[in-house]
Amino acid sequence: MPDDNLKSIAKKSAKPLRVAVLVSGSGSNLQVLINAMQAGALPIEIVGVISNREDAYAITRANDAAIPVAILSHVASGKRMGIKNFETHASAQLSAWQPDLIVLAGFMRVLSGSFIDNAPAPMINLHPALLPAYKGLDTHQRAIQAGERHHGCSIHVVTAELDAGAVLTQALLEINQKDTADSLQARVQQGEHQLLPWTILLIAHGIIDLNNPHNDAESSYLPALPLKLWLND
Numbered sequence: 001m002p003d004d005n006l007k008s009i010a011k012k013s014a015k016p017l018r019v020a021v022l023v024s025g026s027g028s029n030l031q032v033l034i035n036a037m038q039a040g041a042l043p044i045e046i047v048g049v050i051s052n053r054e055d056a057y058a059i060t061r062a063n064d065a066a067i068p069v070a071i072l073s074h075v076a077s078g079k080r081m082g083i084k085n086f087e088t089h090a091s092a093q094l095s096a097w098q099p100d101l102i103v104l105a106g107f108m109r110v111l112s113g114s115f116i117d118n119a120p121a122p123m124i125n126l127h128p129a130l131l132p133a134y135k136g137l138d139t140h141q142r143a144i145q146a147g148e149r150h151h152g153c154s155i156h157v158v159t160a161e162l163d164a165g166a167v168l169t170q171a172l173l174e175i176n177q178k179d180t181a182d183s184l185q186a187r188v189q190q191g192e193h194q195l196l197p198w199t200i201l202l203i204a205h206g207i208i209d210l211n212n213p214h215n216d217a218e219s220s221y222l223p224a225l226p227l228k229l230w231l232n233d
């Protein structure tokens with residue numbers, strides 16, 4: 001098994017991982033991936049970006065990098081797309097791009113179990129809290145209000161249950177006395193910008209195996225998950 005692992009690491013690192021990214025907003029995490037891809041620091045090819053909002057700045061970032069973009073926000077009549085409609089179009093688009101990995105980077109719609117199960121590649125999500133704590137929204141404010149000492153972000157496998165799939169990696173920081181939800185968000189986002197490329201690198205090299213997201217095979221050298229990254233101020 002370890003020998004097979006090493007072979008698969010060598011094979012995987014020879015060919016870039018085809019990555020599709022789903023976004024809803026600014027796309028600062030998408031930008032980090034674009035920069036790392038363009039610098040040759042990450043063995044990925046971003047094969048396409050799907051936005052569910054036509055005003056997402058992430059679209060400009062993808063266009064500037066000549067990455068194909070699908071904006072799935074409205075139907076022909078101008079009405080906002082329902083989730084079913086979005087998923088039908090997104091499924092077709094993803095199948096056409098044939099990604100090895102689908103990354104939700106600031107994607108703010110809840111996807112159905114059947115979309116996730118039938119997706120053409122494993123799907124990971126970046127969440128701004130230390131899961132399993134603080135699933136859902138307003139994570140920074142809730143962590144401060146609860147008097148938490150630590151906070152951060154997580155990358156997890158997407159499953160039908162919201163923010164509940166296996167946690168692969170986390171970046172942690174200390175909450176300061178003077179932190180507000182805004183300052184904490186800014187600090188957590190800096191952590192995300194390290195955590196996302198780091199996690200994708202580990203996936204591309206087979207250190208994180210999405211078919212065995214607990215890395216619990218007895219005969220494997222792989223570390224137990226989640227892997228944790230401590231952030232300094």
Ligand code: GAR
Pocket residue numbers: 024025026027028029030058105106107108126127128136153189192
């Ligand atoms: C990120 O902070 C991410 O953690 C959060 O949206 C932000 C997107 O930033 N995602 C969620 O809240 C998902 N539930 P970006 O568009 O600048 O990458």
